[in-house]
Amino acid sequence: DTAVSQTPKYLVTQMGNDKSIKCEQNLGHDTMYWYKQDSKKFLKIMFSYNNKELIINETVPNRFSPKSPDKAHLNLHINSLELGDSAVYFCASSSGGTSGNTIYFGEGSWLTVV
Amino acid sequence: QKEVEQDPGPLSVPEGAIVSLNCTYSNSAFQYFMWYRQYSRKGPELLMYTYSSGNKEDGRFTAQVDKSSKYISLFIRDSQPSDSATYLCAMRGGATNKLIFGTGTLLAVQP
Numbered sequence: 001d002t003a004v005s006q007t008p009k010y011l012v013t014q015m016g017n018d019k020s021i022k023c024e025q026n027l028g029h030d031t032m033y034w035y036k037q038d039s040k041k042f043l044k045i046m047f048s049y050n051n052k053e054l055i056i057n058e059t060v061p062n063r064f065s066p067k068s069p070d071k072a073h074l075n076l077h078i079n080s081l082e083l084g085d086s087a088v089y090f091c092a093s094s095s096g097g098t099s100g101n102t103i104y105f106g107e108g109s110w111l112t113v114v
Numbered sequence: 115q116k117e118v119e120q121d122p123g124p125l126s127v128p129e130g131a132i133v134s135l136n137c138t139y140s141n142s143a144f145q146y147f148m149w150y151r152q153y154s155r156k157g158p159e160l161l162m163y164t165y166s167s168g169n170k171e172d173g174r175f176t177a178q179v180d181k182s183s184k185y186i187s188l189f190i191r192d193s194q195p196s197d198s199a200t201y202l203c204a205m206r207g208g209a210t211n212k213l214i215f216g217t218g219t220l221l222a223v224q225p
Binding site: 043092102105 | 200
């Protein structure tokens with residue numbers, strides 16, 4: 001049973017397209033995140049939701065729009081994809097709000113924009 | 115200056131060696147310190163978690179925090195090829211309380 005699952009795992013798309021990455025957690029956690037990991041392995045938070053409410057919204061282009069239909073799901077929609085959006089996007093979850101120390105990560109979605 | 119600095123490596127050691135991985139940080143408000151392990155093509159997984167200064171041991175792994183020097187370490191004893199991965203330090207504290215990651219150190223344990 002995968003605790004944090006995200007789809008698709010690999011995505012190759014052309015510049016200008018719109019794409020979505022879906023995420024689901026079955027851990028009963030109240031907080032979910034989207035992280036971006038660049039080619040140098042630097043992992044940086046993009047968004048955090050607690051009980052479906054946006055808590056953290058880092059300086060991310062507004063082409064990126066998260067959506068949390070319920071506590072167990074946090075999807076990421078990206079409009080007008082650019083070459084620089086190529087990265088690995090990790091969904092994660094934790095309990096205890098954004099102060100939770102044990103963050104469980106999904107396996108990542110490898111996005112390549114060509 | 116980045117809030118968290120970590121040598122990216124790669125670090126290559128023979129099987130059985132003691133490995134030392136380190137991070138330095140600049141924000142004295144950090145109080146919670148973590149080490150994550152990330153295998154290739156996988157998500158990071160929590161390895162060790164320490165609050166404030168001190169040592170914590172879990173099997174072959176020991177985490178050390180020296181808040182006075184703003185320096186944390188992860189030691190791996192009797193390293194195994196299965197320890198080959200990227201190790202990321204992470205920490206949080208202060209007003210924002212956001213979890214900040216280091217860039218990770220790539221470790222290769224040679225059989």
